[in-house]
Every structure is written in structure tokens, then in C-alpha cells.
Amino acid sequence: MSTATDTPAQHGLGAHSHGAGTEPDSSARSALDRFASFDVNAHPVPRGREEVWRFTPMSRLRGLHDDAPLDGGDYSVAVDVDPRISAQSVGADDSRRGTSTYVPVDRPSARAWAAAEKVFAVDIPRDTVIEQPAVIKLTGASAERGAAGHLVITAGRHSKSVVVVEYEGSAAFVENVEVVVEDGAELTVVTLQDWADDAVHLAHHHIHVGRDAKVKHAVITFGGDLVRTGTTINYAGPGGDATLLGLYYVDSGQYVENRLIVDHNTPNATSDVEYKGALQGKQAHSVWVGDVLIRKEALGINTYELNRNLVLTDGARADSVPNLEIETGEIEGAGHASATGRFDDEQLFYLQARGIPAELARKLVVRGFFASLINRIGVPELKDRLMTTVERELAVVEQKATES
Template identity: 85%
Template sequence: MSTATETPAQHGLAAHSHGAGTKSVKGALDRFASFDVADHSVPHGREEEWRFVPMSRLRGLHDDAALDGSDYTVAVDVDPRVTATSVGADDSRKGSSTYVPVDRPSARAWAAAEKTFTVDIPRDEIIERPSVIRLTGTSADRGAAGHLVITAGRHSKSVVVIEYDGSSSFVENVEVVAEDGAELTVVAVQDWADDAVHLAHHHVHVGRDATVKHAVITFGGDLVRNGTTLNYAGPGGDATLLGLYYADAGQFIENRLVVDHNTPNAKSDVEYKGALQGKSAHAVWVGDVLIRKEATGINTYELNRNLVLTDGARADSVPNLEIETGEIEGAGHASATGRFDDEQLFYLRARGIPEDLARKLVVRGFFASLINRIGVPEIKDRLMTTVERELAVAEELAAEAAGDA
């Protein structure tokens, strides 16, 4: 039986209810949403939201492939004041972010996850040490589902890092709740093995006067598709959404974002940067911002930049704004995809720096500014080391191309 209903809620964001989904009827960015898997048709790649995805590589995770695998381990390293534990799938914290699944893989993960892993930061606590949740896949043969809920209590301050590696076919939902006045940073680092497929949806719910920084960093995997939605529980919320991705030959990485400005006097700042190298490397970024009539006094900006390092790579970048009120401080977006900046290369080479080293310096600088914005010293060096690893691959590709010529 269908559980979808007609309500004013949009983008899959609704008052929490396990018994009903939502279907939006207002605005070009509104999407159907429901907890019931049967309410979501199987995508075939002709739909707007799936048109870039190589559907044959999804291993049926979007259709009816079993999600009963458990070929992964979870390691936890948290401050003693932070509670990190598995609870039953019917725990009240599941769904507390107001998110309702907006596509079939997300709904399937919601239904199939037997446990919900929760990370709770107590109210008024300042936690200096990042809480780290590390998921390591051991096989990509069977599909698996996960559900993670991160809750930062009122006026708390904390950092949570989610790490993924190994081999897996994984579908999950991640709910991030920052209660009123909280300061929360969440960083997801996807450094999967080459055979991994990961379909994830993150939803961020920003409380009144709360500050949230959310970052998704993707290096590994055969196919990684991230959806991120964000809305506000009250005025004064400040959200920063950051992303970094590096696609190699044959790799597909997609990031889709929806920022729903549903309250007055809130801010959002989106910045995603990607680099691509190798034949058939493909990255997709789609950023949607909706400014509702009631969202007066808000300020928003979104930026996507892609650096194409070799022939045969492709980047698609689609920023969108839907504005229902002119009583705002500002709204804008920008997108750029290109090769190396010739002026930067010329500047460096004119000072005696060899071209190969100059190219490395340009890529390092391209990513370093964003890594600094993430602002988590404990992972900064590791991220730059991974960028260096990818640059070594770029050197190999350049050497092969020179040899073929």
C-alpha cells in the first residue's frame, strides 16, 4: 500500500513520521519523497536525476538486489563524553532530521538497515578531539545497507569524521542534526578500493543559530554517488557545504546537493572542487538552492570548479537557483571546468620551475585552499598525501601519453 501523501513539505524534508512520505507540488526543485520503497519507481537512466549515471554499474542497488550483506567492520574512536552505539531500527533518533527518502536507493537503505548507528554529542559540551567512525568493507559481492545518525546537542561544539575504505556495495543514509546553537563539523572521507560502489544520502538539519560544516571527500571507488540535502529548523543557521573529489580512469563520481532555505536570516556557502585524469574519468556535480518566500534576509552562494588533467576525462557541472523572494542579502552561483591555468604555469616556469613540478604545484594549491576550509588538522596531512598519490598517477599517465606520441 502506498504511504505517500500530499503535504507542503518539499525536497524530501518533512515533519518526522515513519508512516507517511511526502509529495511536493510547488516549485521546480521539489521532488517526490516517501519512506515506502514501492512508492519509488526503478530508475532507468532516462530520468533527469539519473541521466549521467552508468546504470549497469550499480549492481542492482537501485533496483531489487538483496541488501543483506554484512561484509564490513566498523571501528569507533570517540571522546568518553560522546556516545556512539548501534540501536534498533525503530529508535526515535532515526528520522529526527526531518529527512524522507527522495529516491529508491535511499528508501531501500532506510528499510533494509537492521540497526541504526548513532553518535550523540551532549549539550553544552566542547569536544576537542574528533570522533572517528571507520567503515572497512571486506567484499563487494553482496549489497549492504547502513544508517547513521549524528546529533550535536544544544550549544555543543564537536567534529565527527566518517571514513570508508575497502571493497563494498553499500547503500546508506546519514542524518546530521545540529540542535540550536551547536557548532558541528562532519567530514566523510570515501577512499574505497577500486571495485567499490557507494550510494549515499546525507541530510543536514541546522538548528536555530547553529553552525554546521559538512564535507564530502571522494578519492576511491568504481562508482560513488552522493546526495546531500540541507534545511533549517529556525533563523540564524549558518551552513557550509564543502566537497573534494579526484576521479581516475573509468571512475564515476557524482555529487548532488539541495539547499532548502526555509527560514529567514540563514546562510549557506557551497564549494566543491574536483580533478579528473584518465580515460573515461567522469565527475558530476549538481547544486540546487531553493529560497522560499519566507526565507527573507538569507545569503547563499555555491561554487563548483573542475580541473581536467588529461584527455578522455569529462566533468558535468550544473548549478541551479530558485528564488521566491527578492528580500534577501544575496544569492549567487558559479561553475568552471577547464585545464591548467596557463598564466599560473607561465608564472611558475618563468621562475625556473620545470613544467611537471609546476603542474603539481597548481593542483596542490587548487585543493589546499579547500582542505584548509574544512579545518580539521587531524586529517589535513592525510588528505594532502592522498592528493600526492593521485598526482603520481597523473605523472604515469603523462609519461604513457608521451611514449605513445
Template identity: 85%
Template sequence: MSTATDTPAQHGLAAHSHGAGTEPDGRTKGALDRFASFDVEAHPVPRGREEDWRFTPMNRLRGLHDDAPLDGSDYTVQVDADPRVTAASIGADDTRKGTSTYVPVDRPSARAWASAEKIFAVDIPRDEVIEQPVVIRLTGTSAERGAAAHLVVTAGRHSKSVVVIEYDGSSSFVENVEVVAEDGAELTVVAVQDWADDAVHLAHHHVHVGRDATVKHAVITFGGDLVRTGTTLNYAGPGGSATLLGLYYVDAGQHIENRLVVDHNTPNATSDVEYKGALQGKKAHAVWIGDVLIRKEALGINTYELNRNLVLTDGARADSVPNLEIETGEIEGAGHASATGRFDDEQLFYLQARGIPADIARKLVVRGFFASLINRIGVPEITERLMTTVERELAVVEAMTADDGA
């Protein structure tokens, strides 16, 4: 067994944890200790001193974490799907709700669970191969009132499918997304958060990986004033394989936060986490927290998590905290890596020395930084659009650079 930050390091311990935070009362808290409840009032209102909230600017949450009304319905939903796929609103008490095994781990998630009047359910029939991606487009029309939503995506046994969730417009939004891949299913879920500049989005995704199922889950974040996404994942049986991918581009004043917990609760499963982000402008802030839990029963598992941040201008900040909590040494491997660095001037000089203008050279470097991850997502229908959006964001930093040089 080995773990790594940027270079491998031997631990030789059957159980260990590192990177766990400290609560206001001084006690150490790891991801295994997370409190979960459907009862909203069982979750105290976070104040920003808690480990799970210490990076989040609480004064920008518009009370979504407290008791602001969640009675807004200022958004529209459109669906484009193969006729074999069922996609429809269902009652909040439908039995499909909760099939992912998720129990809310914080107050906003519990509030969304309790307040969503309807659930939007996407069901992929068992044994079907769906070539056309299911596309769900949610467009917010106002950020003045808080809104709650709940989405359940279920991939039937031995099915194969792709689901893309797109967010844009203005909103103050809390939601839960449950993803269930039944035994032997192959499922890709991609959430693209391209909100307007005034949007606040608190989301929790929970992924439940069936026996011998393969799941790819990706969170792409470009827009919004504050976007915080929690992702949890566990397994229904041995043989499950999970890939968690993320891309974020943070502009001046934006706060984008991703928190992940991968719970290896069964033997012979794998997980691979890779998140990459770029930051530009004053007070651009990215937060990535990655927890991997390896329980005593998780024999023979293999896991790795990676976070990379590219800082393009002064005034931007990235916080990156990878954690491992290991209760057994009988595993194939477990490691993590994290790095935050400035734009590589040597690469830029190399390209300029070969006659490539500075603005084009900068685009090439950043495209190269993101290209491998976008290719791993593996959804051709959105690949070029993601690269186009990256270049749109790059145009902002080019304008900033030109102003500074003027």
C-alpha cells in the first residue's frame, strides 16, 4: 500500500487518517464521523467556523443554509431524450426518492430534501444501450427567491447511457441529485454549471454504484457568484468502478467549491478522482476537498485522487485538501496528489520563441491543461462547447492583461 502527495510515501499502517479538520469544540473530525439526517432541525445552522464550512463565504449564501424561504419556482426545465428513456416529474413521496442510500449531511441538503415539492426522475431501462445523451436543461429566471429541487437518475441493470444536466440563468438554488447505477450498468453523468454572474447554487450529488457497475460522474463549473457542490459516492457490491471528474474556471470575485467523499464500503472496487481548475482575477477563490474512506471491509480496493489548480493572475486563491482515511492495509493501492501553480512562463516563452503570438500561446497552454480531462469525460456532444467556454473565459484574462500593460 502506498499513498502520495506529489511524491510517493510509504505509510505501513493498517489504519490512518490525515488532513482531518477540527470542530469549534476542539475535537478532531474525519469524514467517517459525518452526521446525517433527513430532519432539517437536526442540522445546526452553519456559521463558518465548522470544518465543512470554513472556506465558504457565509454572507453570500442568501440564507439558503439557514431559514430563507425555498418557495421560488423561477426556473424552467427542458428535456431531450431517447423515447425509451422515461423523464418526468413525480411526487415527492415516490419510492424512487432515497434509493441511492443518501441521507442529507448538511442543512442546505436537508432543506432541499424537505422542500422540493416534486422530484424529476430519469429512468434508463434495463439492458438498453442509449446512444443519444439525455439532456436536462434547467434555466433560472430570477435570483430573488430561494428554490429547491430534487433529481433522481436511475440506470437499470446492464444498461448503458449518458445524462447531461445543464444549468444557466439566474437563481438562488439548493438541490439534491441522486444517481443510481444498478448492477452491471454503464452510466455517465455530467453536470455543467454555467450560471449567470448573480446565481448561488448549493448542490449535493450522491452516486450509488451497483455490483460490477461502471460510473463516470463529472462536475463542470464556469458561472455563478457562489457555487458549492458536494459529491458523495458509495458501492452496492463488489466490482464497482467509479471515475469522478471536475473542471472549474473561476473569475474575479467568484467562489467555486467542490467537496467529495468516496466511501469504499465494499471489497474489490475502484475509484479515480481528477479535478482541475483555473483561476483569474482578484478574489477568485476555488476550494477542493477530497476525502477517500477505506473501511475495514474494503479489501482489495484501489483508489487515487488528484487535484490541480492553475493560477493565471495575481489576487486569486486556491485551497486544495486531499484526505485519506484507511482502516485496512489489505488493499491494492491508495494515493492522492494536489498542486497549485502559476502560469508557466517557460512554456509561454517556448511557444513565443517559435513564432506563436502571446495570446495564442496562452490559449494553447490552458487548452492543454484542460484537454486531457475533457477527453476523459468522453461525451463528444459537449467536448467542443466546453473548450469554447474555456476560451471565452481566457478572453477575460487577456483583456485584464492588456489593461495592466496599458
């Protein structure tokens, strides 16, 4: 299904654009000038020379960014939700699609929008508090054929809930995820990407935060050959509060990229970004790019973004690029920080000197690095599982070191 019309294409995260219009400006450095269109052909095929693709190993995308067919259906979806939540597959013309104000900002996202034959819609009723996390699990069965998906999560006014989206198995998957948090609602969305080693996943998440609404959005990546997640966020009115969290553990040969754009387009809103990653093994590569836009109408906002990376072995690489664009000085605060460091051998020695075995000491250091972030995610049902997975990943490099 194509949603393209003859309306001129536009720029900006909040603009609804449906046509080809002007050619995208690949030299644009400001996220304010980012090209957006539903028309696939309005987005040229990226070649890796563009600013937003310069880190990505294009040869490993399996054509998802180009013209590879997106007709694969080798995956299943399982649902475990409270009966009050509606979670179902609907037609691609469903009215909930597009309510987040998102317009595709790159070719894979536009391709996914056009190719998705159905939309999976999760609706939390207004004025409803739901304690049990809603779990949506997608399991892929093959990475041979590309597939497209579209997920829309809507938190009704003054509701409170948690939605966990899990990915596993083999896949070549491109998707859009829309998150709509209506006025006064509180929503936590966690995506857990624990793919098989051969999976490629290109995703774009867009979050639309209502007046006085609170959203917590966490992207957790363990598995996959290549996983690239873009997250954009804007506000429907004053008082919106957004916390964006990320955790990634990158093994030998694995590529994980996270790109964020926080668009402060209303007054008196807040955003807090914290992403942490650990890397181990040759050619383990992570990329984090965080853009915060403070428009001239965004008076009284407060924002901060932080990225930290822990390099556990030689041969791993972490790229971290925080950016701030500020059009008004009448704000509460704005800042960013980025740090990448090697495993602290002195800390390890300190623990060993007190009788703690090297293997356990190493686990304690890595657990300590991730513990505060996992606590911030605030989903008790995931806490132990995430720590166990971190230790599983850590054991891989320890085993290889023993064998060598």
C-alpha cells in the first residue's frame, strides 16, 4: 500500500508530507532540515556517504535500504496482555496509523510504511491503571526474505501502563513503531531485541507526548548481526515529560546503532536521555547519535542527554556523537555528556586483592555499570532477566579467552 499523493514533500519531524516535492538535501547538518516524506521514491537510496548513514555498513543491510522485496512473512506474533488492553492486527488503512505525527525520514522507514499490509495496534483505555506489563513477542523464522512491520501503541488519556515488545529468532525486518501518549497519560515502552546472530533489523520509533503526559522509552539490544534503531520524539503540548533509555551489549562482529532526535517544540517540557553500552570482541561496533532540538517556542524546557560506553576487549569500537541545537536562551537547562572508556583494570585488581575471583570481579564491574540504568527502566519483571542476559554475554568473551 502506498500513501503517496502529489502534495509537496516537507522538512521537519512534525510535518505531514505525502509526495516527492524537492530533492532531499544530503548536505544538511541540522536535524531541523531533515527531509520527511511518505513517498518511497522521494528518498534516494542511501550509499553510506550521507551524514546519517556514514557509520552504517551498507553491504550488510541485505537491500532493506534499497529495493529488496519486503514480502516475507516468516514470523509470528504472540500476545500476553491484560484483558482491558486491545492488542490486534488491523488493516493498513486503520485510522490509528499516523496519529503520532510521524512522517518517514529515510528510505527504509518509507519502504516499511508502504509495504506493511497490516498494522498491529495496542490500545490502553483512558482513565485505566494496568499493573501487569503487556508483552508483544515477535519471533522470526528466516533471514532470507525481507519483511515489513508497523506497530502503533496508544495510551489513552490519564491511563498508566507498561508495554514490552520482544524480538527474537532470525529475520530481515524493517518497521515503524508509533507511540502516542495522550494528555495526562503515563506509559513505559520497552523494546528488547534479542535476535539470532543472523538477524538484520532497521526500525524507526516515533513518540508523540501529550500535554502533562509522561513517557519512558527504553531500547535494549543484545542480539542480531546489525540492528539500527532511530527514535524521534515531539510534544503535543506543555508539560510533557520524556525519559529515553538505552542498553546495548555488542559482541564480536556485531553492529548496533542508535540515533535519537528529541524535538522540543512546545514550552515547559522535559527530556532525559541515558544510553549505556558494553562492547567486546574484534569488530564489535556501536554508534550512538543524540540530537536535541530546542526551538524558539520551547520556553522553559529542561533537557539532558548522556551516553557511556564500556570497551571490554581490544578490537571493539564505540562512536558517540551528542548534539544540541538551541534557538532560545529562555530555558531551564540543557546539557549533554559522552564518555567511552576501557575496562578498568585497577578496579578489577582492587576486587581481586580482596579475595574476589577474576571472573566474579569482572561480572561485578559490568553489573555495576548497567545496574542504575536497569533500575531506571523500572520494570521489575525484566530486571533479573536483563542482568542474566548481560552476564550471558560477558561469559562469551570469557569462554573465548579461556579457549585461546
